[in-house]
Amino acid sequence: MEGFLVFIGLFVAITILIILAKSIRIVPQMQVVIIERLGRYAGILSSGPHIIAPFIDSPRTVNWTGFPIGMSYIDLREQYTDLPMQPVITKDNVTVGVDSVIYWQITDPYKAVYEVSDLSGGIIQLTLTAMRSVMGEMDLDETLSSRDIINTKLRTVMDGATNKWGVKVTRVEVRNINPPEDVRVTMEKQMTAERNRRALVLQAEGEKQAAITRAEGEREAAIARAEGERQMQILRADGAAQARLRSAEAEARSIQMVAQALGGAGNPAHYLIMGRYIESLREMAQSPNSKVIFMPVEASGLLSSVGMFKEIFSSDSNNAAPSPAMPSPQPPVPARTVVPTAPATPPPQYVPR
Known part of the structure; x- marks a missing residue:
């Protein structure tokens, strides 16, 4: 009889513990739990402790790609999904491998659970489809040089499509774009030729500027020489004029002094x-x-x-001694x-x- 009473007491205690465990829910910060009452949506439990009706209210579990199976806590923080390398065909029919990362955040837990069965899987497939659509409108050169444009277009397309799922796509980043090996070799040759062309253009431009600078320097030097010669000729002319004036003044003074010395005796x-x-x-x-x-x-x-x-x-002398043989000088x-x-x-x- 006493053993039966002990068994009954243990059963009651276990039952009470189970009921308490089913009744009390503690939700962590930035997470929510969706409660269903007898299979129907009853409400959302925010962060903190909550008491629910045991065996009547139960949390809704979700099965999303990349998340634990049977997850009942929905994270409201910004999350990211790493997309593997995917083949994408560009506008000029070149197949490139593209991998990217998408950042998203749940804004409405009700829509994220009830509007789509696999939220993360749907985001992945939507991203791949949008990436093929956006990059298919660009050729290879635009694809390699316009990553910011690709990211912006992908975010716009994804944000508009996931709005009804209660999800906001914050960023889409294309990490790597890998063209085929033969295309890569051709691009390297093209890049080498382009760099050589730029080097030749820069060298020609430098020679042109150097020739212009030399010509300007020679012109300035010729102008300076001509100006110097002109100034020198002006100074020489001024000096000659001053010398002639001084000489004329000296002659005038000498004539005046000679006239004073001679008086009236001569000119x-x-x-x-x-x-x-x-x-x-x-x-x-x-x-x-x-x-x-x-x-x-x-x-x-x-x-x-x-x-x-x-x-x-x-x-x-001829009269004194004539000489017929010799003529007189x-x-x-x-x-x-x-x-x-x-x-x-x-x-x-x-x-x-």
Whole structure:
């Protein structure tokens, strides 16, 4: 009898524990539990402790791809799904392998559970379909260089399609785009040729700029040289003018001083002219390349006198001792003697050597 009572007590205690376990639900932060009462939607339990009717209210379990089977807690945080490498055909009929990551967040747990049977699986298939549709409108070059455009279009398409599932797609990131091996080799050759072309263009542009710079430098240098020559000629002309003015002033002063020294005895201009005349004769006589000797009128007269005296002496000697065999020598005649009429200042005469 006592053993039966102990068994009854243990059964009651276990039953009470089971009822308490079924009645009390503690939901973690940022998670919710959907409660069904006799198979019908009854409500959503948010984070914190809750008491439900045991054996009448039960949490709804979900079976989503990539999540534990029979999961009853629905996470409201942002989640991601890693999509494996998938073949995609571009607009120019090139098959490339694309893998991506999609970030999504549940905004309405009721729709996420009751509007779609497999939420994560539906998101994966929708992403693959949208990716083939978006990248099929682009050629290979646009696909490789326009990842931001692909991500934006995918997010827009996915966000519009998953809105009725109570899910918001926050980001879609295309990680890798792998073209075939032969296409990759061709692209590398094309890239090498393009870089060589850019290098040649840059080199030609640099040579062009260098030639322009050199031409501008030469032009500036020529302008500077011309300006310097012009300034030098101006300064030389100014210096020559100043020298002539100074020389004229000095001559004027010398004429004035000679006139003061002579008083009324003579003309100072004749004095200065004769001085210049004598200096010119001195310079011509000292020149090593002179072929003509300029002589004054007085020197020509002196030579004529010398010739006359020689002729007289020769005639006297002939009268004293005649010699029929030898003719009498003739006096030398100057090459040319010019006797001025009577100038105020006699001009020079010249006798060839």
